[in-house]
Amino acid sequence: MVTLKVLLFIFVLSNNRNLFTFAQTRRCFDCVSVTSCEIALDYARMIRVGTLPNESRQVFMKAICGFDPYNRMPKVCCSDFPVVNTKTRGGIPEEDSNLSAESIENHRNVGLLPLHSCGDIDGARITGGEFAKLYEYPWMTLIAYNTTTMGQRFLCGGSIINSRYILTAAHCVILNGKFQNIAGVRIGELDYSTDTDCQGHGFNMICETKVQDIDVEEIIPHENFNELNKSAGGDIALLRLSEPIIMYNNAAPICLPLYDNLRTMSLAGLRGTVAGWGTMENNVQTTKLMKVEIPIKSRDECISSYRSPTVKTFCAGAMKKDSCSGDSGGPFMVESDFNGTIRLVQYGVVSFGKKCGDHPGVYTDVSKYMDWILDHIKE
Incomplete structure (x- = not known):
């Protein structure tokens, strides 16, 4: 009061x-x-x-x-x-030096991130979600793993931030203190159960067959990540690809909160979208990309569900609407003013949660790690 x-x-x-x-x-x-x-x-x-x-x-x-x-x-x-x-x-x-324009917007590697052609909104406007449209989220990627029992499987997601780097969660690349056996990254997929992705009917049908499977050259988890305590922060990682992504209708980068107005914006009360190929509410793994729009919670609401969330995370979700198993590493996106144009900006990376849809999920706050991202990318 x-x-x-x-x-x-x-x-x-x-x-x-x-x-x-x-x-x-x-x-x-x-x-x-x-x-x-x-x-x-x-x-x-x-x-x-x-x-x-x-x-x-x-x-x-x-x-x-x-x-x-x-x-x-x-x-x-x-x-x-x-x-x-x-x-x-x-x-x-x-003064909060982590939000200094000097350290971010003037960083030596800032030119390696897209400053104009990113986060395009196509105009069409997971638990409790719905299927994504063809070309709606061209930055979405699947991370493939070599498993000992079931061969190659897609177990995590990520997002394209430029032609050589994928942003994902650290827990998607580290297991029991070692790098996971990552087979590669798939770009341009919508439904991985089919070779052709189609949308529409009759003469209005559009189909896409182009996907890119690229090997990973380097795995870069955040140095402070503790897989035994993900709530401590640092659940963020970069994957450097062995060759550049060919940017196409279904392959394009997402915008990051690069500018000062984006990094300093309060997220609580806003709504954003999370997308992924994770488990649905009936506990069935979907092969088709899904999306769900959910509200971002205040810090007090987050603390009520999780004892001590770090200031470098945020919570989001609604009853029966949440990210879930298999969505890990994927982006949480908010429509924002990106250098004078409304774009989709990635503010979060899917990190962890409790029972899907019953508690808000926890997301790594990308705006708090922009300096780390810029420090670890190269041409």
């Missing part, structure tokens, strides 16, 4: 009589209830206690984009709020 009182205090202080008229015309991709925007709550608290200057109220007021009748609270464009560190030194917020 203290938080709500603080927000109401700031909200009422505005002398702008045209506030709600302005709010109704304000448009942004992350207009959510202020109670779901943790960075706005932090901002409000710091204004109230005087850590931020009084003029910062204008940032709060300009972020208002509507009204949430259920909570009877304003809605805000969550990405409008600059990150504020609640740890202070002499009353002044400490």
Whole structure:
């Protein structure tokens, strides 16, 4: 209740009589209830206690984009709020060096990631999910493993981040302290039970036969990953392919949260999409790519399901809607403003969870590992 009182205090202080008229015309991709925007709550608290200057109220007021009748609270464009560190030194917020534009946007390897042609949305708009469309998620990949009992099997997913690298989970590449026996990566697949993927009917039918199976040249798990305690963080890895991917209709990179506005955006309250070839609600393994849209939970909601989730993860899910076994390593995607264009940006990597669909799943927060990714890729 203290938080709500603080927000109401700031909200009422505005002398702008045209506030709600302005709010109704304000448009942004992350207009959510202020109670779901943790960075706005932090901002409000710091204004109230005087850590931020009084003029910062204008940032709060300009972020208002509507009204949430259920909570009877304003809605805000969550990405409008600059990150504020609640740890202070002499009353002044400490700078968070991990979010420094100097270390990310000016990184020596930033040019190795796609800055324009990534995360395209095709215009068509897993547990509790539905089948993905042909060409809808061309960055989705399957990781194949050589098993001793069942031959070669697809057991994890990943995403294309450029022509030589796949982003996945560390637990998909390490088992019992050793690298897993990865046979390769498949690119461009929709239904791996068939040689031809088709969509539509009659003269409107489109079919695709082109897939790429590429060997892995190098496995790069995060050095802090502990397979006995995935909640400790570091469940992220890169696979360097032995040859470049041929970019095609069904092979293209996903955008990563490269820019400052993406890395500092509060995710709580937003909705995103997870895709994969994992187990469905009837405990049957699907051979066709599925997708599901789910809400991102607040940190408090995540803590209620998991004792001590690291700040480098987030939770997402809804009843009977979740990532599940076999989806590991796949991307959690959110429509975002990527350098002036609305794209799908990968904010998460499927990490772990409890019983599928009963508790929110845990995702590695890619925005917290951008420096690590850039440090470990090469031409």
